[in-house]
Amino acid sequence: MEENRWVATFCGSIPLDELYESMLRQNHMKKGLLLWVGIWLLALMLAAEISARDTAASLPHARVVWLQDIDDGKDVFARGDRLRLMGWDSLDGKGERPILQSHGPYRRPLMTSDGTAVVFSVGNAESVQVVGWRGGVPRTIGAGVAIDVWKDFRTGKQWVYVAQDPKPSDSVNERFGRIVRIAIDDPGVVELVWDRSIVGIENFQLSRDGKQASGTFPWPQVGIAQVAQQRFDGYGKGCWASLSPDNSAVLAFFDGMHRNWWMRSASHESPWKVNIALAPGIDGHEVYHPRWSNHPLYLVLTGPYRHQVGPNAILGGGRQVEVYLGKFSKDLTKVESWVRITHNEKGDFYPDAWIEHGERFDLDVTAIGAKGAQKSPIAEGLERRSIEATLMEMSGIPDPKDILPYRNALAVYRYALRSEDRDAFQHAEILVAHWVIRDGKKLSGYPRVPGRVYRMTIEDMALHPEWESERLIRDMDAWDLPLYVEVSE
Known part of the structure; x- marks a missing residue:
């Protein structure tokens, strides 16, 4: 119708x-x-x-090895048996691929000095093994945990440095009683390297001549070991120390935020800080497993870590964690480019990189290091200032036992400034770090009350590099806001 x-x-x-x-x-x-x-x-x-591809093509020939957690992506410290040994070659076009087809309790993979093989450990210091870059049947060369591979260029012999004699530890940072080295091609040749003190393994890393090594002796004491003299030169507190792979003896180590590398050099009168958490995809979140490659301008790390667990986001791990290869500027003041190595939905941890002809490159020690004091642009004239500000957001305060062996901690709070203060600070909001744990005890007065106005005296955090190695809890992003520290008496 x-x-x-x-x-x-x-x-x-x-x-x-x-x-x-x-x-x-x-x-x-x-x-x-x-x-x-x-x-x-x-x-x-x-x-x-x-x-x-273009970014990778601009690299020299590079190979990267790492561990992939095929379970829930939370085995950040490689303690389980659901780990796969993975590799990436910038020239073969295969992308990320397994080196061994089976998963297992693998530990700390390392590239050999010529880039043709991978050294890795199994279980709780059970064995150290080596396998060809293209896979095959691994060969056992000793017991312990492999922590570095070094080539004696005078003799051509390659050595694996191995931590042995594990000691009890009250944290995730392992402790060992001695370090030996084992000849890769003649495993019967074993030499003692270090037994002067307890030593950590994140990262024991040698200079090109083998005379010096970075490390924690033990964590959180970082510095350089003079191997032949069995002497440790301490530089402060931190973690994941790394040593430039030439003979310039530049020491790098994490700050308490797991976002910056502090660098120290005998040729430079003061340390300088390099943000290593700005790769696209990491975007200022926490990073972990930083390690210098065999080339002084290249490093590897993993990130982003975004799942807060306890005092930091590292413990949260996650399937979003990827491997990145970065290139420093020639003065070592910034990472000027990044290549994201992995693209998957699994946790990727403990990378090591080999760069072709990396052993031929030497840093210009007269050109490295930051020029001038470590201050933010607005630090001048604002070294100490009393303000009133409204609390907007707080970081959590962990239990003191959760940050051991650290005994002190700062927590970052976000405040809204009064209108009359905004021009001086060039921001409407600022971040302020407060001491919340001292000598292993929580301080009274924290946490504070959001929305309440607080009066405090603050200084630019950049004026206190001596505090950068203390544990800093920061649950918020807001990377564009300046960071201060309360110094009220």
Whole structure:
């Protein structure tokens, strides 16, 4: 019937056949729109892939090895048996691939000095093994945990440095009683390297001549060991020390935020700080497993760590954690470029990188290091200032036993400034670090009350590099806000 040609809509009444034709036109338009969106997204993905390939193509020949957690992505410290040994070669076009097909309780993979093989450990210091870069059957060379591979360029012999004699530890940082070295091609040759003190393994890393090594002796004491003299030169508190792989003896180590590397050099009168957490995809979140490659301008690390567990985000791990390869500027003051090595939905940990001809590059020690004091642009004239500000956000305060062996901790709070203070600080909000744990005890007055106005005296945190190695709890992002520390008496 004629009336059946009509349907009522809230826009009025239209014939059914016209509505049908209109729906067909709309359907075609939707399909066209979806097709256009699909093409646009594909173009973006291809552009990103081409960009990544171009960035990788700009590298010298590079190989990276790491451990992949095929379970829940939380085995950050490689204590389980659901780990796969993985590799990536910048030239073979295969992307990330397993070196061994089976998973297992693998530990700390290391590239050999010539880039042709991988040394790794199994279980709780059960064995150290070596396997070819393309896989195959691993060969056992000794017992312990492999912590570095070093080549004696005078003799051509390659050595694996191995931590042995594990000691009890009250933290995730392992402690060992001695370090030996084992000849890769002649495992019967074993030499004592260090037994002067308890030593950690994150990272024991040798200079090119083998005379010096970075490390924790033990954690959180970082510094350089003079191997032949069995002497340790301490530089402060921190973790994940790393040593430039030439003979310039530049020591790098984590600050308490797990975002910056402090660097020290005998040729430079003061230390300088390098942010190593700004790779696209990490975007200022915590990073972990930083390690210098065999080339002084390249480092590897993992991140981002975004799941807060206890005093930091490292313990949370996660499937979003990827491996990154970064290149320093020649003065070692910044990471000027990054290559994201992994793209997957699994946790990737403990990377090590080999760069072709890395052993031929030497840092210019006269050119390295930051020029001038470590101050923010607005630190001048604001070294100490009393303010009133409204508390907006707080970081959590861990139990003192959760930060051992650290005995002191600062927690970062976010405050809104009064209008009359904003011009001086060039921000409407600032971050302030407060001492919340001292000598292993929580301080009174914390946590504070959000929305309440607090009066305090603050200084720029950059004026206190001596506190950078203390534990700093920061649960918020807000990387564009300046960081101060309360110094009220």
